[in-house]
Amino acid sequence: MAATQPLLEVREVSKRFGGVSALNGVSLTLDPGEVVALAGDNGAGKSTLIKTISGVYQADAGEIRLNGEPVHFATPEAARGHGIETIYQDLSLADNLSIGANIFLGREPKRKAFGFLPVLDRAAMAKAAQETMARLDFHVTRLEAPVGNFSGGQRQAVAIGRAVYWNAQVLIMDEPTAALGVPEQRKVVSLIHTLKAQGRGIIFISHNLQDIFAVSDRIVVLRRGSLAGERRIAHTNHDEIVKLMVGG
Amino acid sequence: MSSAQSSLSQPVQPANPGPNVWLVRIAQLRAWLFLCLLLIFFETWARYQYGATFLFSTFNIQSVTVYAVAPLLLALGSTFVIISGGIDLSIGFIMGLSAVVSAHAINMASGYLPPFPAMLAGIVAGVAIAVIPGYVNGLLISKLRVPPFIGTLGMFGVARGVAFLLAGGTTVPVANDWFAALGNGRFFGFPNVVIVTILFLILMHYLLSQTRFGQHTYAIGASEQAALRAGINVSWHMQKLYVLSAVCAGIGGVLYAARYTAGAAQAGEPLLLDSIAAVVIGGASLFGGSGSISGTVAGALVIAVIQYGLVFINVEPFWQFVSVGVVIIISVLVDQAQRSIGGGRR
Numbered sequence: 001m002a003a004t005q006p007l008l009e010v011r012e013v014s015k016r017f018g019g020v021s022a023l024n025g026v027s028l029t030l031d032p033g034e035v036v037a038l039a040g041d042n043g044a045g046k047s048t049l050i051k052t053i054s055g056v057y058q059a060d061a062g063e064i065r066l067n068g069e070p071v072h073f074a075t076p077e078a079a080r081g082h083g084i085e086t087i088y089q090d091l092s093l094a095d096n097l098s099i100g101a102n103i104f105l106g107r108e109p110k111r112k113a114f115g116f117l118p119v120l121d122r123a124a125m126a127k128a129a130q131e132t133m134a135r136l137d138f139h140v141t142r143l144e145a146p147v148g149n150f151s152g153g154q155r156q157a158v159a160i161g162r163a164v165y166w167n168a169q170v171l172i173m174d175e176p177t178a179a180l181g182v183p184e185q186r187k188v189v190s191l192i193h194t195l196k197a198q199g200r201g202i203i204f205i206s207h208n209l210q211d212i213f214a215v216s217d218r219i220v221v222l223r224r225g226s227l228a229g230e231r232r233i234a235h236t237n238h239d240e241i242v243k244l245m246v247g248g
Numbered sequence: 249m250s251s252a253q254s255s256l257s258q259p260v261q262p263a264n265p266g267p268n269v270w271l272v273r274i275a276q277l278r279a280w281l282f283l284c285l286l287l288i289f290f291e292t293w294a295r296y297q298y299g300a301t302f303l304f305s306t307f308n309i310q311s312v313t314v315y316a317v318a319p320l321l322l323a324l325g326s327t328f329v330i331i332s333g334g335i336d337l338s339i340g341f342i343m344g345l346s347a348v349v350s351a352h353a354i355n356m357a358s359g360y361l362p363p364f365p366a367m368l369a370g371i372v373a374g375v376a377i378a379v380i381p382g383y384v385n386g387l388l389i390s391k392l393r394v395p396p397f398i399g400t401l402g403m404f405g406v407a408r409g410v411a412f413l414l415a416g417g418t419t420v421p422v423a424n425d426w427f428a429a430l431g432n433g434r435f436f437g438f439p440n441v442v443i444v445t446i447l448f449l450i451l452m453h454y455l456l457s458q459t460r461f462g463q464h465t466y467a468i469g470a471s472e473q474a475a476l477r478a479g480i481n482v483s484w485h486m487q488k489l490y491v492l493s494a495v496c497a498g499i500g501g502v503l504y505a506a507r508y509t510a511g512a513a514q515a516g517e518p519l520l521l522d523s524i525a526a527v528v529i530g531g532a533s534l535f536g537g538s539g540s541i542s543g544t545v546a547g548a549l550v551i552a553v554i555q556y557g558l559v560f561i562n563v564e565p566f567w568q569f570v571s572v573g574v575v576i577i578i579s580v581l582v583d584q585a586q587r588s589i590g591g592g593r594r
Contacts, residue, residue: 077479092477094470096537097463105467106478108460119458148470 005068007032007201008053008084008170013062015048022048024226025062030170030201035192037212038205040222041245046205049222050172053203054086055079066170085168087159089175095148099140100125102147103132103162132165133157136194153184160191164200171195172203177211189214209238223247278582279530279546282575286550290557302560310439316552317445318343318500320545322516322523323530324452325496327544328489330527331456333469333536334396336490338385338403339497339523342378343516345411346501350374351420351511354427367426374502375495381407382494386487400490411513420511431506441503448499453541465489469536522551525572529579533587550575 008030015023023045030036038046051057053064055073063070066082073079076086093102101108104125111121126143133140138157147158156176163171173192177185185208192215195202206212212219213233221228221244229244287303294302302308322339329336354370361369381403388399422428433440456462464485467475475482497516505511530547532539554575555568 076477080479088477090473092471092474094467094474094537096466096470101463101467105474106464106480108463110460113458117454117458119454120460120463 004031006030006065007034007067009065009068010049010053011063011065013049013052013059013064015052015057015060022225023052023059026222026225026227027062028203028220030203032169032201033196033199034218035196035202035204035216037216037219038203038222039209039212039219039241039245040228043224044222044228044245045225046222047174048225050086050174050203050205053079053170054084054172080166080168083167083169084172085163085166085170086172087156087163087174087176089178093147093155093159096146098126098129098144099133099147099158099161100127100129100143102158103129103165105162128165129161132161135164135198136161136191151184152180153187156180156184156188157191160195164195164198168200170201170203172205174205175207176204177206177208185211209241212241213238221245279543279550279579282529283546283550283553286553286557290553290561293561297561302557308556308560310442312549312552312556313442314439315556316548317441318504318516319519319522319526319551320445320449320548321496321500321503322519323526323544323548324449324541325493326523326527327452327530327532327539327541328456328462328465329396329493330524330532330534331469331536331539332465332486332489333472334389334486334489335400335524335534336385336493337397337400337520338381338407339493339500340516340518340520341404341407341411341513342381342494342497343501343504343519344511344513345381345407345414346374346378346498347505347515348411348415348420348501348511348513349377350502351422351505352414354422354424355420358424363424364426367424367430370422370424370427370505371502374505375498378494378498378501379491382491383487385494386490389490390483390486408513415511415513422505422509422511424509427506428509431503431509441507444499444503448496449541449545452496456541461485461488466537469538522572523548525576526551528583529575531579531583533583534580 006029010026010028012025012027013023014021014025026045026049028036028049038049040046048057052059055076055078058072058074065071066084071082073082094105097105100122109121109124110118111124113119129143130140136157138154138161147155150158160171176188180188189211192202192204204212204216216233218230218232219236219241220230221241223245228247231240290302294300322343325339326336350370350373353373354366357366357369385400385403388394388402389396430440435443456465464475464480467478467480468482468485472482500519501511501515504515526547527539527544528534528547529550530539530543530545532543551572554571558568558571559565
């Protein structure tokens with residue numbers, strides 16, 4: 001355990017909003033190929049913590065280390081540039097564009113038509129989309145279809161595919177299974193297994209203890225902005241986690 | 249392999265396979281299909297009633313295309329704005345403002361310059377003046393978060409008033425042979441204004457379908473959040489969209505002044521609704537996210553054919569308003585139907 005350097009280390013991070021203390025010296029580590037679930041009641045500080053990691057907020061105290069190096073992200077773009085990608089509940093996809101166009105949104109590749117005219121390289125986007133989705137075990141047949149035509153689980157896979165294509169090392173997933181039916185939830189759970197096997201680190205926020213126990217290696221429980229406890233999945237059960245969450 | 253794994257290895261089909269692809273294709277082509285039906289209708293009517301041809305007369309084709317030019321120029325800019333989920337109501341009077349300013353500029357420049365550079369000065373002044381209201385529109389909408397409908401409605405009034413003030417409440421005649429030739433001359437038998445418009449629409453088609461600017465316009469129309477999170481500078485993009493829309497109106501105004509050798513503040517007044525109608529008939533949704541230049545061109549031609557065709561077959565001109573109105577309503581209904589069958593796209 002001590003031999004491998006953690007991918008991500010959050011040390012004693014605090015964040016205040018006016019008089020309200022949203023995070024109180026919270027620490028968390030994430031190893032490559034590890035899935036850490038973030039659990040806690042509403043208002044426990046889960047979102048504040050992930051937003052601090054992903055550059056939306058800046059910590060008032062404490063530090064964040066990525067591969068052992070201290071980092072400060074002024075914007076989410078800066079965090080993304082360092083391979084920290086957040087996949088939000090509402091997915092942030094443009095429904096009218098294809099998978100490829102969504103993966104490359106904001107950084108579209110170009111080619112020269114007739115040797116001089118710069119145009120979007122749709123063939124390259126489609127090819128990258130197919131390869132990326134295949135890495136997630138999704139074999140897409142209709143690459144030109146707008147993502148609005150796909151189901152919730154498939155769209156989740158597209159959002160994850162975008163992060164994977166841009167080489168995200170840390171994936172933060174906010175309630176990835178919340179809006180999905182049971183079969184679709186199972187797909188997302190197995191997607192997380194695939195990402196884990198590729199050596200990426202995943203922070204997984206969920207209210208669903210079943211999903212948490214199905215995919216995570218460790219559970220970090222927050223309560224009122226502080227660390228309430230941390231357990232390995234193998235050494236705990238639903239009851240204990242619920243007690244940590246509600247403070248029983 | 250667990251059951252979850254095996255279900256993942258299935259090829260992924262879009263949740264609504266099959267008819268969707270066709271519906272989308274038909275949606276893209278529907279304005280062109282409709283244009284064909286209209287042409288067949290007028291051709292048949294003309295043959296049976298008058299024993300004349302509608303479609304195979306060069307004069308008719310030229311009249312229709314020249315008629316379509318002005319609303320089309322406005323509609324090209326509006327296509328971008330509407331795809332992004334906005335609307336620009338000020339373009340009609342921005343067109344008038346540009347027509348008046350270009351006429352004044354040529355008259356003033358003629359005192360110091362030979363006719364050809366004087367014309368160029370007028371064209372530049374007419375297009376440049378349009379940038380100001382476009383920039384203010386963009387500022388109101390992107391930075392100050394004024395709803396596009398209200399912001400551009402305000403600019404509609406401002407541009408209207410300023411255009412009439414500059415024109416002194418009347419039309420401003422221009423005496424410049426080059427300018428008159430631009431508006432009324434022909435090049436290898438094709439009216440110059442049509443050639444200029446075709447070149448411009450090819451440029452707009454390229455911009456919308458082949459560049460990041462176009463791609464980001466679609467993305468913003470689908471979800472501003474998604475565009476923001478993808479790192480797109482949404483507010484700067486909106487700013488550019490409204491300037492583009494105003495510049496299209498400015499070019500329309502300059503061509504208007506060239507064609508009538510006079511600038512008139514009310515040049516674009518009747519064209520605003522026609523141009524928005526062209527975009528909508530062309531398959532764009534007023535909710536944003538869809539539309540194309542090819543569709544808009546077909547939409548503008550549909551309106552021009554209806555208006556010219558009804559005159560041609562001797563129907564009272566007021567039926568033009570009725571039929572264009574009916575076509576707009578049908579287009580929106582077809583769009584709604586496709587939305588509910590097609591699913592996904594909201």
